[in-house]
Amino acid sequence: MIWAVALSAGALVASGAYLALSRDALRAVVGVSLIGAGANLVVLSAGRLDAVMPAFVPEGASRLADGAANPLPQALVLTAIVIGFSLTCFALALVMTIRQRVGDTDSTGLRAAEPPAGADGLPAFPDDER
Template structure:
């Protein structure tokens, strides 16, 4: 099972690197989403995968009766998903604004912050 997860992480990371090497900022962003999911899977695998009972303590007891699964990775992943979701939504809004303000999502043409005007023609720079 771990092997499968590891292969998944590898595939996700490879795909995300491919996307992040693209010049379009939007593709870069999609690459980031894949990478953050790869990170979540890493945490899940790091917490050891087992087929035992859910981590619930019966009423009245103070410890679980039998071996239980590790609940911590899930809490961590949930937190990471929540945060990642918020950041991604913000980044998406920003990219939309960039399309409006700069008229391009090609990272090679986004040169305004470097003090160069956005090239308008083919040999603009």
């Protein structure tokens, strides 16, 4: 089980890194979210995978039964999934806006934040753009 999870996490991070290195902004965002999925698998497996019983305290007992799964990494991974999901949504909206504004999502053409020498020095919000 742990090997299957480890190999899946590795495969997710590898394919995510491949996509993230792409020149296309959309592929880069999908790649980063795949790396995030691999990271989430690592978080989940941090609590060990051999225990599969639901983490409920039996009636009358004061502690978890032997063989119960560790609930903490599940809570952690849930938090990480929510954060990753919201960041991916934000990034997809960002890429869509870039596509509308620039025409495509090829990041080699995106030099607006770092213009060639001699073309910078504008305030972040020049007056004439208001």
